[in-house]
Amino acid sequence: EAQVTQNPRYLITVTGKKLTVTCSQNMNHEYMSWYRQDPGLGLRQIYYSMNVEVTDKGDVPEGYKVSRKEKRNFPLILESPSPNQTSLYFCASSPGDYSPLHFGNGTRLTVT
């Protein structure tokens, strides 16, 4: 089944404790991205990647890191999480220009 898989679905952590949210897609898509969703703000892009070893900042990249060492994986790293990073996070992929994004099921992160 074609899908984008994010893990974990739920994560509660404390301020400053490094964490990684994994994202993997099995559709051989070139493009992958991360979004965060906050009430009243919609979805905002954190980082995106057009291909292996090619990543770029989205609208809200501060406090986040990503890597694209393999085409299928695009982990999101929070080196030192803070409470303002409490949010619902989505990974997404697509084959390219103007194609719909395929979203993962989301990761709900709480930082206390």
Added chain:
Amino acid sequence: AQKITQTQPGMFVQEKEAVTLDCTYDTSDQSYGLFWYKQPSSGEMIFLIYQGSYDEQNATEGRYSLNFQKARKSANLVISASQLGDSAMYFCAIPRLGNEKLTFGTGTRLTIIP
């Protein structure tokens, strides 16, 4: 820069009625498109419909259609014969630089009343 506005934070609609969800946009691109996504209470994001700015006819996918009016810079989603399962958040989004950056609106929460 792209901008998307969804002016209806919430809507209540009687079951079986048609629904129009508003979306206006602002873009400097000559060629662009508009996506609509649905987010049910379970949280996943579901692609509904897409239309490119140069498409002649409004897009249709089952009960969903896009009322694209370029002169007014609006791309409203129309859901015909609403069902209880249509209760969800709905987001419109406009791509930048192809699909590298997608700007989302703030969403409309639709509730279908039996």
